[in-house]
Amino acid sequence: MIGRLTGLVVEKNPPQIVLDVNGVGYELDVPMSTFYNLPSVGEKVTLLTHFAVREDGHFLYGFLGEAERFAFRQLLKVSGIGARTALSVLSGLSVNDLAAAVAQQELGRLVKIPGIGKKTAERLLLELKGKLAQVGGVSLNVAADDARADISNALLALGYNEKEAAAALKQLPADVGTSDGIRQALKLLSKG
Numbered sequence: 642m643i644g645r646l647t648g649l650v651v652e653k654n655p656p657q658i659v660l661d662v663n664g665v666g667y668e669l670d671v672p673m674s675t676f677y678n679l680p681s682v683g684e685k686v687t688l689l690t691h692f693a694v695r696e697d698g699h700f701l702y703g704f705l706g707e708a709e710r711f712a713f714r715q716l717l718k719v720s721g722i723g724a725r726t727a728l729s730v731l732s733g734l735s736v737n738d739l740a741a742a743v744a745q746q747e748l749g750r751l752v753k754i755p756g757i758g759k760k761t762a763e764r765l766l767l768e769l770k771g772k773l774a775q776v777g778g779v780s781l782n783v784a785a786d787d788a789r790a791d792i793s794n795a796l797l798a799l800g801y802n803e804k805e806a807a808a809a810l811k812q813l814p815a816d817v818g819t820s821d822g823i824r825q826a827l828k829l830l831s832k833g
Contacts, residue, residue, distance in 0.1 A: 643701060647687040650679055656728060658703065660688065669703035670724070672713070672731035678705055693724060700724060708736045712773060719768045721761065729756045730765070740773040742766075789813075792822040796830070805830060 646669075648662035655676050660667045669688065671679075680686050688703035689710045702724060704710040709731060716727035730739065733754035742750040743766055751762035789810055796806040809826040817825065 642692045643690050645687060645689050646703070647685065649685055650682050653679065653682060656732070660686070660703070667701055669701045670728060671703045672709065672728050674731055674735060675703060675705045675709060702728070706736075712736045712739060715769060715772050716765075719765055721764060726756055726761075730754055733757075736773075743769045743773050746770075788817065788819045788822055791819045792817075792826055795819075795823045796826055799827075801830060 646660055646662050646667055648660040648667070650658060651661045651666060652659040653676070656670050656673065658669050658671055658676070658679065660669060669690065671688070675688070686705075688705060689707060690704070691702040691710055691713060693700045693702070702713065704713065713727050713731060716722050716730055717724065722730075730751075734742065734750065738750070741747075746766050748759070748762050748766060751757050751765055752759055757765070792813070793803075793806045793810060796809065797803065801809075806826075809829045810822075812829055813822050813825055
């Protein structure tokens with residue numbers, strides 16, 4: 642319905658702003674990540690929007706970037722997550738941090754967000770798995786990349802040089818876990 646608004650920032654009262662678009666003042670709720678990056682009152686801004694119609698009213702949400710709006714919409718699809726909670730999640734974590742937390746199944750990062758308990762965080766991790774992978778440049782291989790970094794660090798700590806560690810990593814499967822990877826790398830290096 643309303644996909645984008647360009648206008649002057651008239652009011653800033655977190656998490657709500659008022660945007661004057663040709664004399665019409667639109668009230669928008671925004672995540673704090675967007676709020677902190679807004680220009681000063683009286684300056685022009687373009688926001689991507691999400692328009693929601695509920696039985697208790699019509700609501701407009703604003704975002705500076707497509708990644709934030711996409712993440713917000715994905716959060717709304719999770720059972721039990723409403724717009725306020727979705728804004729809270731995006732205010733507590735950047736889109737990249739949220740995508741990384743989901744990819745790595747980090748419950749601890751989500752429960753630190755106000756209003757997110759353990760059960761809600763578990764549901765978020767389960768239902769968002771794979772859905773935020775391409776948002777904000779976070780690849781599906783975040784966990785695999787972290788495992789490879791851990792394997793490399795372990796080999797270096799054991800006294801192997803960077804060249805040996807890199808050679809062993811090249812021979813490992815792409816989706817290897819940290820402990821299996823270390824074990825396999827040590828076998829490969831002991832043969833050499």
